[in-house]
Amino acid sequence: MPVTMENQEPNRRELWLALIGVGAGVFMSTLDSSIVNISLPTLVESFQTSFANIQWVVLSYLLVLTSLMLGVARLGDMYNKKRIYLAGMILFAFSSLLCGLAPNIHWLIALRALQGLGAVLMQSLGMAIVTQIFPAKERGRVLGIMGGIVSIGIAVGPPLGGLLISLAGWPSVFWVNVPVGILAAWIVIRYVPDLKPSHPDQRFDFVGALIVMALMSAYALGMTRGQETGFGQPLTLVLLAAAAAGAGLFVWVERRISQPMVDLHLFQNPLFGLNLLMGLLVFIVLAGNFVMPFFLELVKGYPAQQVGWMLMAFPVIMGLVAPAAGALSDRFGSRGISFLGLVILLAGCLAVSTLREETGAWGFILRVLPMGLGFGLFQSPNNSAIMGSAPRERLGVASGLLSLSRTLGQTSGVPLMGALFTAQVHAAGNLPANLDVTEVAPAFLVAGFDGTYRISAVLVFAAALLALFTWMLDKKVGIRAASQVQEKSSEIG
Incomplete structure (x- = not known):
């Protein structure tokens, strides 16, 4: 019989099994966002489609996430979180099975949107469920574990995808979710307690x-x-x-x-809006990393399995650095650490823009590592600054906007960086506009790749300028607040 919050308190074993079940769903949805990217060159060949069309395999998934992320988070307060999460898990596993059976690119794009619906039901509520079922004294530890699961999903995706494609073809990158989803759904049914709605009077926007x-x-x-x-x-x-x-x-x-999806009153604090804008710019840049497999496979000729291992460098260094960056920001403040991260990310973009046809595997990895290091240093302090500038009674809304800035950056970044890449390739060879970039000479692809990352460097530079501005603005706000406190103390004295 499934545990409910009403009939009994779950014991320690049941709590950790519930965490495993919820974590497995979050792992699947994050793994999927990284494992699919490495299959894009293979999908272009298998479906005989274009570079522009293949972007919709990523975009249809991200569009659903972006559109529904905040709304589904509110649904979790209106209805039973466990049932919504379980529905998302089942839908995600079933649509993953269908994705592997897609007969053409159009069906795959449509089924990826369905998969995105399942993913948003899980991603929006996973953290909320574990926060509600675990005692407050263990909240930080449990949320840290969930954050680690997200990092592992991102890191494991490229090498696992490369291995599966080399052994069983592209459908296997979707079918891997099916057995995991079935097992995780059983664990959620059995061990996650029923969670009654906390605000049933809310409305979905x-x-x-x-x-x-x-x-x-x-x-x-x-x-x-x-x-x-x-x-x-x-x-x-x-x-x-x-x-x-x-x-x-x-x-x-x-x-x-x-009851809007986005509480625009939060943007009355300029620091809140500026930090969100910095994060949005960075995620737009990182969305452009989907072109990396095309460089490695079409220019360098590396097999998918090797490409997967090489692309693992970015998320691994990011995952190692991010916790340390968060601790440093707690001790020294977030502004300087996030600015340093942007400077290193800028250097990484410029380094990647120097890739050539003769660059070896280690040359590629050494150029990508600064991007992962810079992003790892930037993200945690910037997230802390965003949440710290939000009123305490609106932390939930601020957290939703933080998630939205990430998915919005990815959703807008994929077509933007894809368009920039295409334009740079065509300009390098003076090619006709209707010629697909996957059919051009490697030298033109290299020129497009390099030009795209130089433009990415410009966007990161803009984010760094914003970081400097917010740093100065934050100091002025702090000085003004300290002055007001001192004046009040003098009046009392």
């Missing part, structure tokens, strides 16, 4: 979610279509204009409804 889905779809479709037909085509311009209009409509709607 359907309008906001639909607007976000529509504007991001228009943006992504406009950017990927522009790669194939050129950005001067009327339909492409209409799609991009619709995306811009949708962003304005979203802000207008969110300011006027009683």
